[in-house]
Amino acid sequence: MDSTDNRKILISPVTRIEGHAKITIQLDEAGKVTDALFHVNEFRGFEKFCEGRMYTEMPVITPRICGICPVSHTVSSVKACEMIEGIEPALTGDMLRRLIHLGQNISSHALSFFHLSAPDFLLGYDSDPATRNILGIAEKFPDIALRGIRLRKFGQEISERITGKKIHTSGIVPGGMTFPLTTANRKALLDWIPEAMETARMGIDIIKRFQDEHSEMVNSFATSPTHYLGTVGAHGVHEIYDGKLRFVDMDGNILQDQLDPASYLEFIAERSVNWSYLTYPYYKPLGIENGIYRVGPLARLNVASRMKTPAAQKEFERFRKINDGKPVHGSFYFHYARLIEALASVEEIHLLLQDNRIISNNIRTHGHWNQSEGIGSSEAPRGTLFHHYITDKTGKLQKVNLLIATGQNNPSMNRSITDVAKQYVDGNDIKEGMLNRVESVIRCYDPCLSCSTHAMGQMPMKIEVLDVSGKIVSELVRS
């Protein structure tokens, strides 16, 4: 990293997120930030190479896009397959799928908070980058690290107890499940609930303490308003597995409600950009200039009218007070929203496990190809995920469209890094801690670039500083 006049800053690779990315920060002649771009520079091509396969293979192929949210891909995929077959899942099969999906949500949120983001809150944004990670937390706060790891394990164990595998399970199929939940496994999972509740609450305490102690930073950190999209149940209740879609605008007015996910193309459009493999989706009725919206935990809490469960509802009420009942725009509050969702998921899992129908062996309905088009959606940990398949009359896929949560957050991620770069980066005196703040706003979104570009790999990241002529004059690279 050097510093000269008229520069561009390159942060590459962006660390502690899933996937590969870099950030380019454009400076003017006075060294002030004028723009920042989030680049995702990998390409995997799942949509293309799935063409020509049988649609029934998609629930097994698409989870391989990602090791963090494979269940969401499977769930969206089986729903698309069920639309093709014209069937509804068996009740218990559907409950088990919901259970596994909630488990994945907890696991992903625990990973995002305890492993990837908590180092900033517990060790400090400007602490030594070499120890600003989960190992650094394990050294200084061993109890928190262990509990975070165990919360993630709890989420994955749900899948293991039902299907025998922690990730990339094969038991979720069109029509339901192929594995039931045994009584012994049900009991083992119920035994985890008190600890999981306690850890989720502990996470909430950590983030709330940080928010209180750094309220100025938190409330000024990437606060550009956007619209929000999320799945809701009946009467607008918070939902992450199955429901209808709701758009709210930046003031909290409901733009559209109870939308059928199968009609997503009527309200979401995408545009490709020349600096990233991520596309720029937007809310179609408002156009690309005004239609910027976000998905994910923050969006889900901003669109929901209430939570399903009591402890989460209490926390939700506190969350909604942050902006006097209006949508909370500060990107930092993604963390708080994520932890409220983790708490809600533990509570919902508890309810599901107490329902005796969960151990029924009547877990699957069977179907076969019935129509050529299938669309399925679910709320992945990072937001609304759509799978859209078109087949020929033999069931062979002709076209595949996967609209991924991180892709939908791409426009606002760009806006957020620009906000933060303008606020924190001084082109005349670039320090690592400044760039970590730019990175950290990306981590607020917890982007999964493997999913969003269907790109592969872990997430090194790079920040580039460009001068007015576009020449790189400084860069920060981490691997």
Add this chain to the structure above:
Amino acid sequence: MTTLDIYIDDKPLKVEPGKTILEVCRENDIDIPTMCHLDGLTDVGACRLCLVEIEGVNKLQSSCTTKVSANMVIHTQTERLKRYRRITTELFFAERNHICAVCVANGNCELQQLGYKVGMDHIRYPYLFPSCEVDTSHDYMVMDHNRCIMCTRCVRVCGEVEGAYNWDVMNRGFNVRIISDFNTPWGESGTCTSCGKCMHACPTGAIWPKSLSGEQLHKNPEMISELVKKRKMNL
């Protein structure tokens, strides 16, 4: 009954004439890997996994097609044979597009088991990544040429056991393909009886029921051997 004296891996054996080396080995618990062999079907020596060394013979011989003769001295487990078996296995994987993780036969695949058996921890040959058709035209079953290893068990079971002669082989080398009738889509075949024996005979996930996906396929090739045995008993 006359018997022949032979030696396999230094072990003296008395065996009936007319048997293949592979049959004798199986009867005596001598493990030789195979892919194209299926009890009850005519052996063709296609996969080259069952090669053995016979003293006095310069070339390696496929044990499934070589009959025992008097005083044969056979070696089945030499270092050279083990090396060749691993090479052959790696070539199977490199030739077409075998992605176990998303395959319907994952965990129930003879090719996958073979990989474990010969200790294949990586593949030293460049993948060819051929562009292969997935034939979904049949009402109930799929033929995925990406996963086919040209063992021809489907061809033989269709002709020899079902008597339908739907399957055959077209072209040679890299371009070799299993075809239905005169290379028509399977669903348009005038000979296929939809009996599903080819699916059970297939050692990989190349032929599978449309209703299944990842790891759900459980084949029963022994059923074919039993069918053949029972038919012989009736005769």
